[in-house]
Amino acid sequence: MRMYEHTNSRMYDWLGIVLAGLSAIAVLVALGMVFLYAPREATMGDVQRIFYFHVASAWVGFFAFFVTFVAGIGYLVQGKRRWDILALSSVEIGLTFITMAVVTGSLWAKPAWGAYWTWEPRLTISAVQLLIYVAYGMLRSAIESPEQKARFATVYGIVAFVTVPLSWFAIRWWRTIHPDIMTGGEGMAMTPRMVQTLLASIAAFTLLYATLLRQRVHLERAADALARLQLRAEDEKALKVSENL
Amino acid sequence: MNFIRKVFAIVAKDIAAELHTREMISAMLVFSVLAMFIFSFALDLRGAMARAAAPGVLWATIAFAGTLGLSRSLAREQQSGCIDGLMLAPVDRSAIYFGKAIGNLIFMGIVEIVLLPLFSALFNVSLLRLGVLLVMALGTVGYGAVGTLLAAIAVNTRAREVMLPVLLLPLAIPALIAAVQATGGLVEGGTLADVGGWTRLLVVYDLVIVAVSMLTFEYVVEE
Numbered sequence: 001m002r003m004y005e006h007t008n009s010r011m012y013d014w015l016g017i018v019l020a021g022l023s024a025i026a027v028l029v030a031l032g033m034v035f036l037y038a039p040r041e042a043t044m045g046d047v048q049r050i051f052y053f054h055v056a057s058a059w060v061g062f063f064a065f066f067v068t069f070v071a072g073i074g075y076l077v078q079g080k081r082r083w084d085i086l087a088l089s090s091v092e093i094g095l096t097f098i099t100m101a102v103v104t105g106s107l108w109a110k111p112a113w114g115a116y117w118t119w120e121p122r123l124t125i126s127a128v129q130l131l132i133y134v135a136y137g138m139l140r141s142a143i144e145s146p147e148q149k150a151r152f153a154t155v156y157g158i159v160a161f162v163t164v165p166l167s168w169f170a171i172r173w174w175r176t177i178h179p180d181i182m183t184g185g186e187g188m189a190m191t192p193r194m195v196q197t198l199l200a201s202i203a204a205f206t207l208l209y210a211t212l213l214r215q216r217v218h219l220e221r222a223a224d225a226l227a228r229l230q231l232r233a234e235d236e237k238a239l240k241v242s243e244n245l
Numbered sequence: 246m247n248f249i250r251k252v253f254a255i256v257a258k259d260i261a262a263e264l265h266t267r268e269m270i271s272a273m274l275v276f277s278v279l280a281m282f283i284f285s286f287a288l289d290l291r292g293a294m295a296r297a298a299a300p301g302v303l304w305a306t307i308a309f310a311g312t313l314g315l316s317r318s319l320a321r322e323q324q325s326g327c328i329d330g331l332m333l334a335p336v337d338r339s340a341i342y343f344g345k346a347i348g349n350l351i352f353m354g355i356v357e358i359v360l361l362p363l364f365s366a367l368f369n370v371s372l373l374r375l376g377v378l379l380v381m382a383l384g385t386v387g388y389g390a391v392g393t394l395l396a397a398i399a400v401n402t403r404a405r406e407v408m409l410p411v412l413l414l415p416l417a418i419p420a421l422i423a424a425v426q427a428t429g430g431l432v433e434g435g436t437l438a439d440v441g442g443w444t445r446l447l448v449v450y451d452l453v454i455v456a457v458s459m460l461t462f463e464y465v466v467e468e
Contacts, residue, residue: 166419
């Protein structure tokens with residue numbers, strides 16, 4: 001019952017609260033900077049402001065899947081449940097952010113290039129990652145045994161992550177061979193204020209990721225503890241029944 | 246018994262099983278021909294259009310037919326209980342992986358050898374060239390290598406056959422892009438040197454995938 005005591009012994013998860021507070025402040029600051037501090041982009045206008053959220057969420061998505069990859073290696077080496085919890089929590093949060101990146105990317109593509117989807121390499125690789133980790137989630141939900149679920153998901157998480165750089169090269173070359181005039185808006189000149197705003201957004205989203213990750217990990221531990229308690233309660237009930245007999 | 250002989254003992258077992266039932270190769274072949282017809286009707290493939298679309302249609306057909314064969318190959322092990330026998334055998338887990346993977350590659354290769362002349366005739370493109378064969382081999386090795394690993398995972402899930410394409414296709418994207426581009430370059434009259442970048446990407450994909458699959462397979466079949 002160590003896990004159970006762990007989640008129950010402290011009334012307040014102070015680190016979690018501090019992280020939540022910090023990310024709330026950071027997100028507000030980033031929002032303020034995006035709308036008030038960053039200059040209006042010369043050619044694209046206010047539409048360009050979505051870029052700060054887009055890049056930040058794409059970064060968090062990629063980082064989250066990297067965390068899953070590292071946690072997967074940890075799980076294969078040590079076989080401890082905590083690594084699997086970290087991996088699955090990071091995938092779920094990464095999926096949320098990569099979805100945000102794909103959606104904001106499409107919204108930006110429409111006014112910038114005239115279409116919601118242009119097979120721009122970075123947007124495409126984000127969408128490929130989205131598909132890969134949706135498959136990861138489907139795999140987990142299609143397996144009963146928790147131990148087997150962890151093992152299979154870990155292997156998939158590792159193999160999947162290894163293919164991502166190869167996909168990136170393939171998609172990039174593929175697009176270069178078929179030149180696409182629509183992707184002409186790549187060389188956006190950034191002023192110092194723009195760079196500062198971008199960095200603030202990335203920092204804010206990364207903090208938000210850390211906060212969500214901590215909460216998700218705790219949730220999964222609590223679920224584990226609950227499952228163990230239920231198991232124990234059933235055992236005790238069965239014991240009582242057998243005593244009464 | 247050394248490693249190679251163990252691997253080929255497993256390959257020989259798979260070939261014997263396939264000669265007995267012929268279910269894998271016949272399913273893949275019939276499906277491939279059907280897929281070619283469906284693509285032809287869907288895209289109205291004639292003349293220059295057929296030439297342009299041929300590499301994509303070819304690889305899409307191979308990819309979809311491949312998932313059929315791969316999931317059959319591992320499901321057969323499971324249903325017959327043969328996988329338990331393999332696990333008890335005094336061989337390295339990676340020998341089992343290579344055995345299964347090579348067996349699958351042989352079956353996919355046989356289907357492709359039948360498919361190529363048929364494809365060339367139906368779409369009036371010449372695919373029977375050394376360069377195309379090399380690209381086919383490279384693409385199939387990568388696809389089959391990762392497919393064998395993922396099929397071993399998929400057979401243990403509730404969704405089984407449905408799970409494999411969902412897991413496999415997103416990971417096969419780099420191999421499919423490279424294979425389609427290389428095949429396309431060769432069909433357009435290029436030499437192997439012209440599509441060198443794509444074939445190198447295929448080689449890198451194959452090496453990386455085979456290494457990672459070999460290392461992780463033991464965690465998939467672990468009891």
